[in-house]
Amino acid sequence: MQLARPRPGYAAVSRWFLAAALAGLLVADLHVTTLHPWADLARLLDGLARPDFPSVEGWSVVYTVAFAVLGVGLGAGSGLLLAIPFARSRTIRLACAGLRAVHELFWALLLMQVFGLSATTGMLAIALPYAGICAKVYAEIIEEADLAAIRVLPVGTGTVSAFLYARLPEVAGRMRDYTLYRLECGLRSSLVLGFIGLPTMGFYLESAFRQGRYAEAGALLLVFYALIGTRRLWIRGWTVPLLLAAAPLALPPAIGNAAISASLARFLGHDIVPTPLRGAALAEPETWARLWSWLRPILTDQILPGTIQTLILAQIALAATALGALVLFPLTAKRFAGPLGRPLGRVLLVVVRSTPEYMLAYVCLQLLGPSMLPAILALALHNAGIVAYLMGRHADAIPYRADAPRGLNLYAYETVPRLYGQFLAYLLYRWELILRESAIFGILGVTTLGFYVDAAISELRLDVAVVLIAATALVTVAVDALSRGLRRSLRIDTLPTRLSGPAPVAG
Amino acid sequence: MPGLGRLGRFALGLVSLALGTAAQAQEKPVPPLVFTGIPDQDESRLVERFGKVATYLEGKLGVPVRYIPVKSYPAAVTAFTNGQVQLAWFGGFTGVQARRAVPGSQAIAQGAEDAAFKTYLIAHAGSGLEPTKDFPKAIAEKTFTFGARASTSGRLMPEYFIRQAFPGKNPDQVFARVGFSGDHSRTIQLVQSGAFAVGAVDYSVWDLDTKAGKVDPKAVSVIWESPTFPDYQWTVRGDVDLTYGAGFTEKLKGALVGVTDPAILEPFGRSKFIPVTNAAYEPLVEVGRSTGLLD
Numbered sequence: 001m002q003l004a005r006p007r008p009g010y011a012a013v014s015r016w017f018l019a020a021a022l023a024g025l026l027v028a029d030l031h032v033t034t035l036h037p038w039a040d041l042a043r044l045l046d047g048l049a050r051p052d053f054p055s056v057e058g059w060s061v062v063y064t065v066a067f068a069v070l071g072v073g074l075g076a077g078s079g080l081l082l083a084i085p086f087a088r089s090r091t092i093r094l095a096c097a098g099l100r101a102v103h104e105l106f107w108a109l110l111l112m113q114v115f116g117l118s119a120t121t122g123m124l125a126i127a128l129p130y131a132g133i134c135a136k137v138y139a140e141i142i143e144e145a146d147l148a149a150i151r152v153l154p155v156g157t158g159t160v161s162a163f164l165y166a167r168l169p170e171v172a173g174r175m176r177d178y179t180l181y182r183l184e185c186g187l188r189s190s191l192v193l194g195f196i197g198l199p200t201m202g203f204y205l206e207s208a209f210r211q212g213r214y215a216e217a218g219a220l221l222l223v224f225y226a227l228i229g230t231r232r233l234w235i236r237g238w239t240v241p242l243l244l245a246a247a248p249l250a251l252p253p254a255i256g257n258a259a260i261s262a263s264l265a266r267f268l269g270h271d272i273v274p275t276p277l278r279g280a281a282l283a284e285p286e287t288w289a290r291l292w293s294w295l296r297p298i299l300t301d302q303i304l305p306g307t308i309q310t311l312i313l314a315q316i317a318l319a320a321t322a323l324g325a326l327v328l329f330p331l332t333a334k335r336f337a338g339p340l341g342r343p344l345g346r347v348l349l350v351v352v353r354s355t356p357e358y359m360l361a362y363v364c365l366q367l368l369g370p371s372m373l374p375a376i377l378a379l380a381l382h383n384a385g386i387v388a389y390l391m392g393r394h395a396d397a398i399p400y401r402a403d404a405p406r407g408l409n410l411y412a413y414e415t416v417p418r419l420y421g422q423f424l425a426y427l428l429y430r431w432e433l434i435l436r437e438s439a440i441f442g443i444l445g446v447t448t449l450g451f452y453v454d455a456a457i458s459e460l461r462l463d464v465a466v467v468l469i470a471a472t473a474l475v476t477v478a479v480d481a482l483s484r485g486l487r488r489s490l491r492i493d494t495l496p497t498r499l500s501g502p503a504p505v506a507g
Numbered sequence: 508m509p510g511l512g513r514l515g516r517f518a519l520g521l522v523s524l525a526l527g528t529a530a531q532a533q534e535k536p537v538p539p540l541v542f543t544g545i546p547d548q549d550e551s552r553l554v555e556r557f558g559k560v561a562t563y564l565e566g567k568l569g570v571p572v573r574y575i576p577v578k579s580y581p582a583a584v585t586a587f588t589n590g591q592v593q594l595a596w597f598g599g600f601t602g603v604q605a606r607r608a609v610p611g612s613q614a615i616a617q618g619a620e621d622a623a624f625k626t627y628l629i630a631h632a633g634s635g636l637e638p639t640k641d642f643p644k645a646i647a648e649k650t651f652t653f654g655a656r657a658s659t660s661g662r663l664m665p666e667y668f669i670r671q672a673f674p675g676k677n678p679d680q681v682f683a684r685v686g687f688s689g690d691h692s693r694t695i696q697l698v699q700s701g702a703f704a705v706g707a708v709d710y711s712v713w714d715l716d717t718k719a720g721k722v723d724p725k726a727v728s729v730i731w732e733s734p735t736f737p738d739y740q741w742t743v744r745g746d747v748d749l750t751y752g753a754g755f756t757e758k759l760k761g762a763l764v765g766v767t768d769p770a771i772l773e774p775f776g777r778s779k780f781i782p783v784t785n786a787a788y789e790p791l792v793e794v795g796r797s798t799g800l801l802d
Contacts, residue, residue: 031684033650033684033702034697034702035702036700113588116586116590116591117575117577117582118591196578196582197576197577197579197582207550210550211549211550211551255573255591256538256541256573256575256591256592256593257590257591258586258589259589262590263589266588275802369702370686445686445687454656455656458579458580458581458655458656458657459657459801460581460584460604461802
């Protein structure tokens with residue numbers, strides 16, 4: 001008999017992550033460069049308290065919903081088609097990993113080169129990464145489904161028929177829940193696309209924040225919270241066809257049209273081809289030497305420092321998320337917050353998690369200046385809100401003994417220990433998402449990978465930008481693989497990790 | 508299989524929708540002339556100035572004219588290169604970028620002030636920096652903010668002057684911290700609040716913001732005035748004559764140079780527009796290469 005290698009336990013993994021985050025803190029740039037952050041924050045809160053609703057551009061709300069509905073519709077539709085061969089085809093799995101490893105803002109920056117500031121750009125920027133995400137999740141749902149119906153099919157039944165008659169009925173419910181949840185994410189993505197120029201609510205939010213019109217920003221934010229908060233009322237199974245039918249009619253009118261075929265040819269045949277390869281003889285070894293001397297400084301001066309900063313930011317943000325979630329989740333649990341505190345706690349956490357982290361980072365950066373501190377704050381707030389909300393649901397589902405302790409004793413000796421595996425599963429799952437966002441925050445001035453992408457795009461060096469985005473995707477995929485490996489080794493890979501997952505069952 | 512049919516139709520419908528909107532739009536008979544401008548300062552001023560230009564040009568040219576706002580300098584260049592806009596109010600450097608990417612495009616008019624444009628270095632009162640005639644080398648080791656990354660007076664030229672004053676060093680090595688504010692109005696605010704000790708700003712935006720009462724002379728002041736260089740200009744794509752008829756470029760140039768209404772010129776901070784050619788911006792190409800911003 002072979003002895004199994006000792007596996008790291010919960011405590012060991014937690015200590016590694018905490019130690020890595022503390023080491024990160026030593027080298028992280030945490031300066032506050034603005035001098036009056038509190039005065040600005042006070043003005044911001046004042047704006048939220050006295051929102052100027054008439055200044056809200058009504059159409060921007062419509063466009064935000066239209067982009068989200070069409071983007072998610074297209075993404076989920078293609079995701080479903082990709083999910084069928086997902087388990088069998090390595091190529092499709094890799095393609096999907098690539099699609100979802102690139103943030104929708106990066107997609108939008110690339111798509112803008114070809115489709116301009118248009119509805120197509122907005123829709124595809126959401127649809128492409130969402131297709132990758134949906135394919136993976138749908139495939140998981142299909143895999144976890146009951147096989148009984150498949151087994152009784154006659155020999156020779158086609159793949160598609162087998163899927164439609166034996167699989168789909170089993171999994172349709174969970175897929176619907178997940179897709180409806182994705183629509184909420186799509187609304188956040190759609191808003192964030194406005195920050196780079198598409199006519200969604202983010203466009204006006206960016207202007208309002210930049211110029212300090214906080215009453216307008218406050219109104220826009222409250223409208224957005226209302227949109228997300230009421231999603232269960234207006235995003236339902238039967239309204240989706242209506243939304244899908246109405247959305248194309250509600251898209252913003254085109255202002256000027258990019259010459260798509262010419263732009264696409266130039267983009268693929270020239271812009272993203274590495275400079276040394278453009279029109280060069282590919283058989284010549286000298287061409288490849290030139291390519292290397294072009295690539296080397298990108299690797300050493302941009303990808304390497306950018307990746308280190310991205311990983312540091314993600315690590316600190318992950319640890320801060322963990323601590324934040326541990327502090328916050330009692331607010332939403334019956335036993336700790338009580339019947340009065342709990343609804344308030346939930347509202348707080350729903351608000352925090354509805355706020356797109358990119359926007360949160362934008363605001364924190366305006367208040368504190370471009371360093372890692374505002375980025376950490378934004379990531380930790382958003383993700384701690386999500387994890388705490390989920391933990392609160394689990395805490396309520398735990399069956400306690402009648403003589404269970406109360407207060408801090410209950411928290412420290414029973415609830416947290418019993419939920420700890422679930423807690424780690426959530427954190428490890430969010431690791432990849434936090435990393436993706438960390439990279440994108442570079443666009444806002446933190447020196448993560450996105451910082452260099454922004455520089456490359458400003459210098460019209462799309463070949464460099466594409467290399468950097470590919471590097472970002474690789475780092476994301478690597479962290480995703482590491483996270484999955486850890487979850488498996490901790491035996492927590494079967495615990496629910498998705499926000500849309502079924503409510504925890506007592507027992 | 509009815510299920511597949513429905514699913515397939517659904518996906519096909521969405522795809523054809525995406526392609527359809529694009530194709531349908533390309534077939535329009537007389538497309539409007541669409542223009543943009545780099546978002547170099549407070550957006551409300553941009554909306555005011557470009558709104559007036561759109562109305563003016565529509566009257567002079569007899570074609571519909573639309574303004575599309577963008578959020579960043581590279582977005583303005585991209586809109587020009589992919590043909591979404593035919594005309595743009597570029598900075599010196601973004602103009603060079605755009606014309607290199609779109610063969611046949613021309614710089615047609617610049618502000619009278621743009622032939623000899625200037626950068627101001629501005630400093631927070633607490634920095635202890637005094638105005639000087641020569642480049643103020645005392646700014647080394649302070650915190651420093653540029654404007655947008657692709658700004659001429661906020662990035663390219665100041666970086667060039669900094670590299671000249673500190674040979675062999677790049678800005679990251681000269682200063683304690685380097686930032687990119689995004690636009691000139693924001694640069695002024697950041698230095699005024701003390702978030703950065705020193706900043707590089709477009710002199711015309713400084714004058715406009717001073718006139719608008721947004722500058723507190725007790726908190727921030729100009730410490731150095733740069734040598735002059737060519738800056739902003741109207742650049743038009745080479746294919747407009749094809750779309751709107753022969754001689755359109757000349758007509759457009761005439762309309763821009765013929766602007767006399769102070770209500771249009773004032774938000775630009777320009778006294779009038781004068782004709783210009785691509786050659787006027789050659790010096791910026793050299794500067795772009797020497798700072799590594801251009802290949």
